């Protein structure tokens with residue numbers, strides 16, 4: 001049996017009771033740490049909390065060579081853990097399909113997700129978001145402009161855009177870096193993004209939300225990761241008031 005379990009947004013206590021019970025009774029525990037991270041804990045603390053060893057998986061272990069994981073799931077109760085919700089803005093649907101192809105039963109225990117957390121933190125309504133996009137760290141001369149295309153299309157349709165910020169090993173893109181990269185793309189295309197909303201450490205006691213122009217936010221200190229950006233589309237009155245009250249929008 002393979003159970004996908006969402007660990008929530010920040011630390012070891014964000015998992016549901018149902019998820020925790022399933023982890024503690026599992027034969028094999030795998031943790032995926034490349035699509036998102038629980039920044040308020042580490043693997044040693046998780047192993048002590050779960051009272052069992054946790055095997056950390058790289059992207060290649062999941063997407064290219066999942067056989068070891070699937071062999072465990074064929075033999076015994078196996079849990080596959082990841083930060084947030086395991087099926088939101090991740091590629092784990094593929095793993096569930098592969099398990100089903102091998103006749104391995106699967107289940108999902110959902111976790112709180114950054115996708116819903118940003119709505120409460122920013123006041124932007126979930127049904128007014130369009131397609132989301134990701135900003136990767138530039139590699140040499142390669143820096144895609146596709147995130148800006150998504151933002152512009154959403155703005156044409158008066159929709160907000162959620163912009164995921166890259167994670168690479170121990171390097172986490174900040175709101176400031178994300179804005180600089182998007183502004184460079186906008187400058188090349190000669191378009192303007194009127195303002196941004198930056199969110200840091202959703203789910204922690206030190207979560208931070210700030211709304212403002214690129215100029216204001218570029219130099220703001222959002223503190224430790226994880227960070228995420230929203231590019232708002234058209235604002236309803238209540239969304240504007242919420243951002244003014246809770247995110248410092250002028």
Ligand SMILES: C[S@@+](CC[C@H](N)C(=O)[O-])C[C@H]1O[C@@H](n2cnc3c(N)ncnc32)[C@H](O)[C@@H]1O
Pocket residue numbers: 009010035036037083084085086087088089090112113114115163164165166167199200201202203226227228229
């Ligand atoms: C690709 S998404 C994966 C979403 C995850 N499956 C979920 O449901 O929350 C990961 C990105 O979301 C953002 N993110 C995730 N958790 C966050 C948090 N607690 N605070 C701020 N940003 C977060 C970061 O930009 C990170 O690179």
